[in-house]
Amino acid sequence: METVYLNGQFVSRDNAWISPDDRGFLFGDSVYEVVRCYGGFFFDMEGHMTRLRRSLAETRITWNEIDTFPDVAGELITKNSFNDGCSLVYLQVTRGAAPRTHAFPDPPVPPTVYAFARRQSLDTLIWERGISIEPVTDPRWSRCDIKSTALLANILAYQTAHDNGFAEVCFIRDGFVTEGAHSNIFFVRNETLYTHPESNIILSGITRKNVISLAADNNIALVEEAVPADMISYMHESFLTNTSGEVVPVIKIGDIVIGEGVPGTLTKKVQRLFREKVEAMALQQAQGPA
Ligand code: PDD
Numbered sequence: 597m598e599t600v601y602l603n604g605q606f607v608s609r610d611n612a613w614i615s616p617d618d619r620g621f622l623f624g625d626s627v628y629e630v631v632r633c634y635g636g637f638f639f640d641m642e643g644h645m646t647r648l649r650r651s652l653a654e655t656r657i658t659w660n661e662i663d664t665f666p667d668v669a670g671e672l673i674t675k676n677s678f679n680d681g682c683s684l685v686y687l688q689v690t691r692g693a694a695p696r697t698h699a700f701p702d703p704p705v706p707p708t709v710y711a712f713a714r715r716q717s718l719d720t721l722i723w724e725r726g727i728s729i730e731p732v733t734d735p736r737w738s739r740c741d742i743k744s745t746a747l748l749a750n751i752l753a754y755q756t757a758h759d760n761g762f763a764e765v766c767f768i769r770d771g772f773v774t775e776g777a778h779s780n781i782f783f784v785r786n787e788t789l790y791t792h793p794e795s796n797i798i799l800s801g802i803t804r805k806n807v808i809s810l811a812a813d814n815n816i817a818l819v820e821e822a823v824p825a826d827m828i829s830y831m832h833e834s835f836l837t838n839t840s841g842e843v844v845p846v847i848k849i850g851d852i853v854i855g856e857g858v859p860g861t862l863t864k865k866v867q868r869l870f871r872e873k874v875e876a877m878a879l880q881q882a883q884g885p886a
Contacts, residue, residue, distance in 0.1 A: 833860025
């Protein structure tokens with residue numbers, strides 16, 4: 597039986613009910629996080645907590661028990677017996693249930709807080725083979741920095757890419773590559789990594805941030821600069837980053853073959869460094885405080 601978390605309680609999924617007046621349901625008036633668990637260890641929980649706090653502040657959603665999330669996530673892993681292998685914990689916080697009107701509920705209502713854990717192993721095959729992604733004009737709003745559940749634009753673009761045989765979207769806004777439908781995008785040219793700077797038109801990915809710090813620690817040149825779409829064909833390598841896939845090589849964007857059409861050397865190095873970091877952190881966690 598699957599155990600989920602809803603509004604302060606651990607319940608079986610069959611007993612998890614929310615109101616049809618929930619603003620997450622009616623308006624997408626809610627934010628979320630996805631955290632990866634390796635064995636019993638959460639990767640960069642601190643980074644996810646910082647981003648969650650920011651999403652809540654930007655949307656003016658109040659969840660007073662936010663500090664309980666790491667324990668809730670840990671309990672979900674234990675209660676569902678996911679202590680071995682890889683899994684993800686999803687958390688969503690909505691503005692709560694109230695009669696439908698655009699204004700915030702007045703007086704405020706408690707947020708709806710829902711979390712579940714799911715087994716999700718790492719797709720090592722796509723790490724080796726790489727993927728093709730489809731360039732699409734970015735139709736999203738200008739607050740992509742908020743991890744909002746209002747993802748219709750991402751979903752429609754992703755489905756179209758999927759229907760066309762691509763594994764992800766490459767959003768292009770005003771002539772520059774921004775990010776994917778659920779990932780950040782990096783390019784390599786002349787041994788230098790390029791990725792869109794943090795701004796309101798991308799989500800600041802936790803994996804992206806960790807890749808940036810890995811690059812700094814390992815003397816890999818990196819520039820946080822948007823790549824013009826018409827420069828894609830001049831790029832030597834490309835890869836995506838996100839919580840579910842880690843570092844995924846991109847070998848084709850639309851009709852353009854990237855580099856030799858196989859995962860690039862620097863991409864593989866970043867992939868390896870990321871893996872090593874995860875493994876080192878998992879070991880440290882297993883050994884406990886020194
Ligand atoms: N998506 N950009 C967008 C639009 C995303 O939705 C995501 C993550 C990322 C990468 O962020 P991170 O490295 O923190 O996972 C970038 C998650 C995985 C999802 O929606 O399932």
